[in-house]
Amino acid sequence: MSITIHHGSNGSYKTAGVMSDYFIPAAHAGRVVVTNIRGVDRARTMLNMEDVPDSFDVIYIDTDTREGRYQIATWFHWVPLGALCLFDESGVMFPKAWRQKDFDALDYPGGPDQASADGRPANWVEAWEMHRHFNWDIVLTAPNIKSIREDIRQTTEGAYKHKNRALLGPMFTGYREGYHDAQKNGQSATDFDVVRNKRVNPLVFRLYDSTRTGKAQQTLNGFNLFKSPRVLFALGISVSAAVYGITSGGLQIFMGPGTVPPAQPIDTPAVPAAVPTDAPDPAPARPNAPPAVDPRLRDVDAFSDRPAGSVDSGPLAGYKVWISGSLERSDLHIYHYVLTILIDGQPQEYISSDIQQMGYRIHSRGSCSAEIEFKQERYPISCVALAAREGRQVEQPTTLPALPSTAL
Numbered sequence: 001m002s003i004t005i006h007h008g009s010n011g012s013y014k015t016a017g018v019m020s021d022y023f024i025p026a027a028h029a030g031r032v033v034v035t036n037i038r039g040v041d042r043a044r045t046m047l048n049m050e051d052v053p054d055s056f057d058v059i060y061i062d063t064d065t066r067e068g069r070y071q072i073a074t075w076f077h078w079v080p081l082g083a084l085c086l087f088d089e090s091g092v093m094f095p096k097a098w099r100q101k102d103f104d105a106l107d108y109p110g111g112p113d114q115a116s117a118d119g120r121p122a123n124w125v126e127a128w129e130m131h132r133h134f135n136w137d138i139v140l141t142a143p144n145i146k147s148i149r150e151d152i153r154q155t156t157e158g159a160y161k162h163k164n165r166a167l168l169g170p171m172f173t174g175y176r177e178g179y180h181d182a183q184k185n186g187q188s189a190t191d192f193d194v195v196r197n198k199r200v201n202p203l204v205f206r207l208y209d210s211t212r213t214g215k216a217q218q219t220l221n222g223f224n225l226f227k228s229p230r231v232l233f234a235l236g237i238s239v240s241a242a243v244y245g246i247t248s249g250g251l252q253i254f255m256g257p258g259t260v261p262p263a264q265p266i267d268t269p270a271v272p273a274a275v276p277t278d279a280p281d282p283a284p285a286r287p288n289a290p291p292a293v294d295p296r297l298r299d300v301d302a303f304s305d306r307p308a309g310s311v312d313s314g315p316l317a318g319y320k321v322w323i324s325g326s327l328e329r330s331d332l333h334i335y336h337y338v339l340t341i342l343i344d345g346q347p348q349e350y351i352s353s354d355i356q357q358m359g360y361r362i363h364s365r366g367s368c369s370a371e372i373e374f375k376q377e378r379y380p381i382s383c384v385a386l387a388a389r390e391g392r393q394v395e396q397p398t399t400l401p402a403l404p405s406t407a408l
Helices: 014-029 044-047 067-072 101-105 111-118 124-129 202-206 228-248 252-255 352-357 385-390
Strands: 002-007 032-035 058-061 083-089 137-142 158-164 177-182 190-200 320-329 333-343 345-353 361-366 370-376 376-380
Touching: 014 032, 014 083, 014 158, 014 202, 044 058, 044 111, 044 202, 083 190, 202 333, 333 352, 333 361, 345 352, 352 361, 352 370
Parallel strands: 002 137, 002 158, 032 058, 032 083, 083 137, 320 376
Antiparallel strands: 158 177, 177 190, 320 333, 333 345, 361 370, 370 376
């Protein structure tokens, strides 16, 4: 049972990260979630997620109203025991401007005796400092961690600072998340204990609305890393050194001499003349056995007749998916892929392990073609980025291409 803060500038995937890291696991665990994140409700979750138990429920509070603000302020009066509380824009919901008279108005009705009888905290301070006694998990988000009240931060286990990686240029996707002590503001590199790059599960964007209009777009800030003179200078030096090393014969140092010494002639003894014999002629040699089947074709069925890049089940249902890169494990004859998924008009890159964590299996076909499987339903994908963006159907071969012949 913990209190956690996620903070960062607008558009840094704070709410999306909270939905991915906390809401989805809570739904699968059948917990009750109390939140003011716009658009979250039980029916929407059950429609877009699978394997959610009936015990799961959502209590949504509309904090755009005066009544909703009061409900959030007095959350410890009514939140079910053991619930997960996701409080968005917590610096606004619990302002620093509150004074003692404001807190007195939030005390539990009937005083401490009634609170004890009902199994509830008696006041604001008790609710935050003794949240573990009531099995509450609390997650707060805010653009600026300084806007969060000190009495809340002093009971918080840790904080995560978010940064949109698109600020580094269009080739960067996802966000960077740094964990630090909640008493610190996360402004210095020495504040962080762990920093990692993360991607958001595409399912998240089906579960809530990031804006009042329901539409979102990528940040307009940022810069192209390759337009920096320092980066270009360092890159130019590296490329020049590599070209010079290759053209000046530097590779021979590692590859060794490329010539083979000539073979010495060997005297061949004279062959005696053939002697007639009554023995039958030897049987002709048995032809070599056909080559073994390429391991890449083992347990592979023919392609389906579905359009490439269209997925109809699982978290990726309705999205366009295509292969944007691959790496072959020659020892195992398998491929690892980089997949691009079009989310709200913006391409997001995921690796094979990300797709597998969503519940899919990947069947390799080659460097530029594969199938992803979800609950025995297979969907072909290929390197057809332009067609996938435009939503055009791409024909797939019904049989695998012939393997190159092997010299025997």
